[in-house]
Amino acid sequence: MDRQILILILGTALVTYLPRMLPLVLLSRAQLPEVFLRWLRYIPAAVLAALLAPGLLLPGGKLALGGNPYLLAAIPTGIIAVKTRSMALTILTGMAAMVLIQHWM
Template sequence: MIIGMFLVTFIPRVIPLILLGNKELPEKVILWLSFIPAAVLSALLAPSILLQNGSLSLKLANTSLVAFFPTLLVAYKTKNIFYTVSGGLVFYLITAALF
């Protein structure tokens, strides 16, 4: 099982390095690849922010959604991951205490 998991995670990482290691990628490919981290992070966070008990919740009772907006503002203003995560935790705790 461990060897299988190693192969499944290792091979997709090594093959592009072997095939593309010495080649210059086109500008459009580099631009496209630059959006992947934000897209993956959004895909991971959106369900935990928007869903409660398996269904869409856009109410003030959804503490994650209410805490998301000031956290987004902190992220936009500071562009610092430490302040964003710390602010998000504080906003979530305050929201959970209020609601």
């Protein structure tokens, strides 16, 4: 293997690993304030919303609130997710809702 390629691979591995490892090592011994811990609990929901919003609200790149099958299927799926907290039931609800909506539209 060429030396430059090896250095490149090791360098990218280090750049990828360090930002993940350092906070774990540094913060594992620290006692974090309760307000910070409460704030951290909202990150997964915020990331999920950021990932889902464009697909639900902007199919085809344009804002579509009416007649949007993705948004219509997300409504019962979200309700089931909040009420049951079951991943399997949520996925099944989303799939069934999408099939029914596409059948009717």
